[in-house]
Amino acid sequence: MPERRRGAALEKALLDAAWEELAETGYARxxxxxxxxxxxxxxxxxYRRWSDRDDLVRAATVHVLREYRLDTPDTGSLRGDVLTLMREINATRVQFITVMGAHLAGYYRETGTSPGDLRDPLVTGRAQALDVLFDRAVERGEIKPEPLTERVRSLPFDLLRHxxxxxxxxxxxxxxxxxxxxVFLPLVLPPAR
Structure with a gap:
């Protein structure tokens, strides 16, 4: 007889199952x-944990974002770090990005939310990972912090997702x-003299 799951182990199993169901069948089914x-x-x-399927979809998405966060690379250069992270996303996250963009379209429509609402960087830890990457580049003297607006920081990853x-x-x-x-480096590197 299988061991009965409880607490965090049960919740992880439920959220993993929810994500697998979303990835396989989409939100409509x-x-x-x-x-x-x-x-x-x-x-x-x-139902003891989530009041309805929309609550479960949100919880499963946040769970996957937290659970499968990528390590922040440290190649010694901003270009190397950004490319390494983009290559890792490209190699391991195509299904996730597809589910977030295409499979959840009905969810966004029905709940009045957007992919950005589910990818909240404060909830998932994405903000801290990118902060580390860009802070290192500033510390190395490669770039100044002033051009690093939130839009500029996310630009290469937004273009990759697109x-x-x-x-x-x-x-x-x-x-x-x-x-x-x-596109990205000319926005943040100091002009060549």
Whole structure:
């Protein structure tokens, strides 16, 4: 007989099952009953934790963002760090970005939210990871902090996400380099003399 899951182990299993269900079937066919079947439990176990499927979708998405955070690279240069992180996202997060963008369209419409609401960097820890990356570049003297607005910080990753959502496939490496070298770095590096 399988060991009974409780507490954090049960919650993780439920959230993992919810994410798998979303990724496989999309929001339109996502039900509490299907998640319960996938998790090997009853719907009442889910309803004790989340009032409805929208609460569960949000919890599963935040869980995945927290659980599978990428390490912040330290290559010794801003270009290297940003490219390394983009390459890691490109290699490991295409399915996640697709689910967030395409599979959850009905969720956004029904709840009046957007992907940005689910990717709250304060909730998921994304803000701190990028802060470390950019703070290192400032400390090395590569860049000044003034041009690093939130939009500029997120720009290379926003462009990567856009490219993935246009094809639902990994982005060619030359496109990643173009994003970094032609679009992002000219915004933050001091002008050449």
């Amino acid at each position: 996502f039900t509490m009953e299907a998640v319960a079947r996938r998790a090997g439990t009853s719907p009442s176990v889910l 490219e993935i959502l246009m094809t639902f496939a990994p982005v060619p490496d030359d496109v990643l380099e173009e994003i970094v070298d032609t």
